[in-house]
Amino acid sequence: MPEPLPKTMADRGTFWTQAPDWRSVVLQYDSWTARPVLGLHRLLVSGNLDAALGMFAPAVPSIGLWQVAAGSVHPIRVGRDRMLLTAAKPLVATPGWNASGFAVSPATDAYVTIEISGPGLRALVSEMTFADLEEGSPSAATLVCGQQALLHRVDEQTARIHVEAPLGTYVWHWLETR
Amino acid sequence: MQLFSCPFCGPRDETEFLFAAEAGKVRPEPAPEVSAADWSKYLHRVSNPRGATREIWVHQTCGEYFLMERNTVSHVVANTQPLRGGEA
Numbered sequence: 001m002p003e004p005l006p007k008t009m010a011d012r013g014t015f016w017t018q019a020p021d022w023r024s025v026v027l028q029y030d031s032w033t034a035r036p037v038l039g040l041h042r043l044l045v046s047g048n049l050d051a052a053l054g055m056f057a058p059a060v061p062s063i064g065l066w067q068v069a070a071g072s073v074h075p076i077r078v079g080r081d082r083m084l085l086t087a088a089k090p091l092v093a094t095p096g097w098n099a100s101g102f103a104v105s106p107a108t109d110a111y112v113t114i115e116i117s118g119p120g121l122r123a124l125v126s127e128m129t130f131a132d133l134e135e136g137s138p139s140a141a142t143l144v145c146g147q148q149a150l151l152h153r154v155d156e157q158t159a160r161i162h163v164e165a166p167l168g169t170y171v172w173h174w175l176e177t178r
Numbered sequence: 179m180q181l182f183s184c185p186f187c188g189p190r191d192e193t194e195f196l197f198a199a200e201a202g203k204v205r206p207e208p209a210p211e212v213s214a215a216d217w218s219k220y221l222h223r224v225s226n227p228r229g230a231t232r233e234i235w236v237h238q239t240c241g242e243y244f245l246m247e248r249n250t251v252s253h254v255v256a257n258t259q260p261l262r263g264g265e266a
Contacts, residue, residue, distance in 0.1 A: 065187075079240035080186045080260075130179070130191035139187040141239035143194055148239050 019169045022112070027175055031120025034175050036168075037113040037160065043085040043093055044110070047102030049075075055100070056085055056093070065137035068153045069160075076140045076150050076162065084150060084162065086113070112168030114175070117158035125151070125159060127178070145174045180253060184237040185244045185260040194239050200224055201232035201245055226250075234261070 027034040045052045053060065053075055062077040063069045073087045085091055093104045116124065129151065131142040140150040147170065150162040163171050180192040206212040206220050228250060235246045247257040
């Protein structure tokens, strides 16, 4: 009768950092606070972005690196022909190809969004990314804590970091152990 | 640390970029008539010049593939330009 495998061999999940309970976690430090943004709706749009903006967020320019987003729908620019739309209310769209020349992919569960605010925001973010935030960039995509992310602000002292959902635990753990 | 300039995003840290290919390499066609030696040469042989070179790079965070002209000795980047509408 062979020996049973050690527990750590049977369950590799114990090697990984435990995912936070996104419904309740908050980090509170002297100069900044971090919390996940819950209930955010997301669509990934590729193709003719002008046509897509006309449909989802008329007269709203796409948001680049460190730019301040305004309005109820945030069209966050990923690349030349791709953006992530986020909104507190559901975004009505038919998934797939749109005749106006863009494709829509539901992405609500594909990302985790972490919001950081406070007077220490700028100093903290300068530790998280090499990007020159004052230089400006039409794309909000950059490396944050070494991971691909979208970085922008919603007001002067509040930033949002959107990372692919599996990376959310890592970025949160980075903030916890900073 | 070195800055590369993505044609779309502007200057970004080198860690955001990856080398993709030598510029000007043409896939041998038609495939059924390409010898194993020519196919291997296309896939694995790179000229790796000392000095000025033209390469295809990708900006990982935004997904832009672009042409970069740089010097492999001085590391000076002479030019970057998008691949759309041009030949590389």
